[in-house]
Amino acid sequence: MLTALTKNGETLCLGHEHKKESLVSLRSKEEFFCPICGESLLLKLGDHRIFHFAHKRGRTCREFYDHESIYHLDGKRQLYQWLIKQNIPAVLEYFDKEIQQRPDIMFKFKGKKYALEYQCSPIPEEVFSKRTRTYLENEYIPLWIIASSHLQQQRRDIDNLTNFHYLFLRSSSLDTFFIPSYCPEKQHFHLVESITPFSIKNAFTQHSFYSPDRLEITRLLAPKPQKSIYMSKWKIEMDRVIQNMIRYPDQGKKRFLLELYNNCLNPFLLPPEIGLPVPHSILIQTSPVIWQTYVYLDLLANKNPGDYITIQEMKQHLNRRVARHKVVIRHLPQLRHLNPLLAIIEYFLYLTKLGILSKMGETCFQVKQKIWIPHSNRERDENMVRFNQKHGSLCKIINEN
Ligand SMILES: [Zn+2]
Structure with missing residues (x-):
């Protein structure tokens, strides 16, 4: 995970840029605790993985956070930075006690509360639906973003989209349908737009790629009109x-x-x-x-x-x-x-x-x-x-x- 509390109850969020030396020195004199379960955390500062916290003990949290891939950790960190740079109030690894759900990022935009889930591993449809339903019933707008590694274009303008892909489908006020995705390695958003299915699995689509500083949140939430x-x-x-x-x-x-x-x-x-x-x-x-x-x-x-x-x-x-x-x-x-x-x-x-x-x-x-x-x-x-x-x-x- 990327957030911890210090002894004084201050939040240390690795979603922001930190120098390794200052974290090494902080680690020698500070203790870190999980904001969710309160268990003590180790600050991992390896050269290959991105800086993160790991639980020493505890079960539920460990199962949830300590198996995150680098791809996922890095992706949610970059998405968090993308929001912060647009001055959008956001909380990384937010835990909503009431509904017992942990969106990767909770943010507020134009008076609405969003639960951003960056999904890198396939999850069962029932889990996806239940989480989405709970968000909707509790005044969140769910914003599921699929890892770009799951998307591979078949032919130039035709995609093979599975039921899993369709779980991520969103619509805009213009009646356009699209799937948002993000790649932390290439550091770009990857939007599958103008989705027009002609069979169960096949659809005409259009792919576009944007570096985070060239894509505003409004564009992500409401893409271009449908292409003919x-x-x-x-x-x-x-x-x-x-x-x-x-x-x-x-x-x-x-x-x-x-x-x-x-x-x-x-x-x-x-x-x-x-x-x-x-x-x-x-x-x-x-x-x-x-x-x-x-x-x-x-x-x-x-x-x-x-x-x-x-x-x-x-x-x-x-x-x-x-x-x-x-x-x-x-x-x-x-x-x-x-x-x-x-x-x-x-x-x-x-x-x-x-x-x-x-x-x-x-x-x-x-x-x-x-x-x-x-x-x-x-x-x-x-x-x-x-x-x-x-x-x-x-x-x-x-x-x-
Ligand atoms: Zn914990």
Whole structure:
């Protein structure tokens, strides 16, 4: 750990810069105690590890702090310095007795209290969720930052993101979704932004890197607006999802394909209006091409121009599909306030832009024209060309605003 109390009860925080000689001399005449359990601490001043304290005895604290890696110790120290340099009141290794939790750093910004957790080792999802929930219930804003070593970009703009990565997902007021990370070795923030998933594990992303003095806290909490994706690139990935489904069908995929065939739909001949990117689709683990096919089957296929679709119907459709495990909601502990129904509303707004629907007030849409289903590869390709000519090659991510 990086903080200790002296005999007089003063705090010595190694998060600040200290010269080794002055610490060596202090160590010869001072005793150090753990601010949390009160046990006595050793001040370790090795050449290879960063300066830190270690418990002589005691259990819980030892288990918690004395196995921290250099990477973690150094990371939380650098993050602490980053906050202090911006004149943000922060406490390193803060222990909240009431909730019995120890965020790496507690800080206050714009009247709000934050619990910063710098996570270097994988932890079980339940532990992550429980800690996050406790913070939220006790007026903290949790700010989980993943160690940059966990992030590796697959292709230039595509990432493989696991459930563990998604635990770190945050959103900004602009409806952008991002994962913050930090690397103490390279001394930079590493932001994964514009995350637009197209399957359970794969997503379009954008990576940016900032040295701590070039990134302010506001930028970390609210990154750039979502970047547009090329429709052609997006559609290639949608086709790939379908191809993989047919090549490696598991039980769930078989049920999806069976439902398509029962409704006389060919998975290779889906229209361009099915499988569009919308920002809140990130709340749904099921690929957009699958959940939007279900939306089509449940809410659109049997409607004619002039018919209405209410938000209430959308809600019922989603609940039913989730209850039957046909649509899986992503587990996002830091974004529990967001409703996956938003994705369906955004999809309907997208269809409104495409001239399929029109919006009638706040809670209703009206069908303007039916989605045309191609019956051959030739029809499909011609349809796609028409679609691109009409709507441009960039698929603008559409949100409610
Ligand atoms: Zn202790």
